[in-house]
Amino acid sequence: MDSVTVVDHPLVQHKLTFMRKRETSTAGFRRLLREISLLLCYEVTRELPLTMEHVETPLAEMDSPVLEGKKLVFASVLRAGNGLLEGMLDLVPSARVAHIGLYRDHATLEPVEYYFKAPEDLSDRLTVVVDPMLATANSAIAAVQKLKERGARDIRFVCLLAAPEGVAKFTKAHPDIPIVTAAIDEKLNEKGYIVPGLGDAGDRMYGTK
Structure with a gap:
C-alpha cells in the first residue's frame, strides 16, 4: 500500500470516532465531515x-511563495463527495469543481453514471477526486477513468474511510493515483459496506435512507 497515505493526525482520528457513533446527529455528522475535509485537504x-x-x-519588500500553475480541480463523486468538497472549498475557494454522478446498483454493486460536468482544461491541473468511502472501489475507479478520458493526468483520490479490498482493487486499476484517507478499516461485508465503518455516508449526511 505504498500509494496510500493514512492521515493519523489526532484531530482527524478524534473527529472520525464521533462520526462513527450511531447516535451522532445528521447536523453533527455533516459538521464533522466538513472539518475533517479541511485536514485531509492539507495533506493532499x-x-x-x-x-x-x-x-x-508594511515594513519591507521581500520574495514570498505563492502557488504555481493553474488552479486545481476538486472532483466530487455525487452525492456524498459534496461533504468533503465543501470543506475543501473553504480552504481553497479558487479551485475549479467537477461533479461526477454515480450511484451503486445494489444488486451488482457496479456504478451507474447519470451526470458528468468538468472543466475543459484538466490536463494542466491537479485533480483531487473526493468521495467519503472507498468500499468496493467501483465508483472511484469509474470516476477516475472518466477524468482520465477528459484529459486529467495528475490525479489524487481522497476519502474518509477505505476497505482493504477497495484499496487493492483501486490501486490495481489505477496504480498511478495516490490515495489519502483517514483510516483503513477491517473489511467489506456481504452488502459491500465498510466494517466497522460508519454506515452510509450520504444517508448520514443528508438524513435519508
Missing part, C-alpha cells in the same frame, strides 16, 4: 508547487 495538497512573488509588507 502538501506537495503543490510554489513559485516566488515579490511583495511589499
Whole structure:
C-alpha cells in the first residue's frame, strides 16, 4: 500500500470516532465531515508547487511563495463527495469543481453514471477526486477513468474511510493515483459496506435512507 497515505493526525482520528457513533446527529455528522475535509485537504495538497512573488509588507519588500500553475480541480463523486468538497472549498475557494454522478446498483454493486460536468482544461491541473468511502472501489475507479478520458493526468483520490479490498482493487486499476484517507478499516461485508465503518455516508449526511 505504498500509494496510500493514512492521515493519523489526532484531530482527524478524534473527529472520525464521533462520526462513527450511531447516535451522532445528521447536523453533527455533516459538521464533522466538513472539518475533517479541511485536514485531509492539507495533506493532499502538501506537495503543490510554489513559485516566488515579490511583495511589499508594511515594513519591507521581500520574495514570498505563492502557488504555481493553474488552479486545481476538486472532483466530487455525487452525492456524498459534496461533504468533503465543501470543506475543501473553504480552504481553497479558487479551485475549479467537477461533479461526477454515480450511484451503486445494489444488486451488482457496479456504478451507474447519470451526470458528468468538468472543466475543459484538466490536463494542466491537479485533480483531487473526493468521495467519503472507498468500499468496493467501483465508483472511484469509474470516476477516475472518466477524468482520465477528459484529459486529467495528475490525479489524487481522497476519502474518509477505505476497505482493504477497495484499496487493492483501486490501486490495481489505477496504480498511478495516490490515495489519502483517514483510516483503513477491517473489511467489506456481504452488502459491500465498510466494517466497522460508519454506515452510509450520504444517508448520514443528508438524513435519508
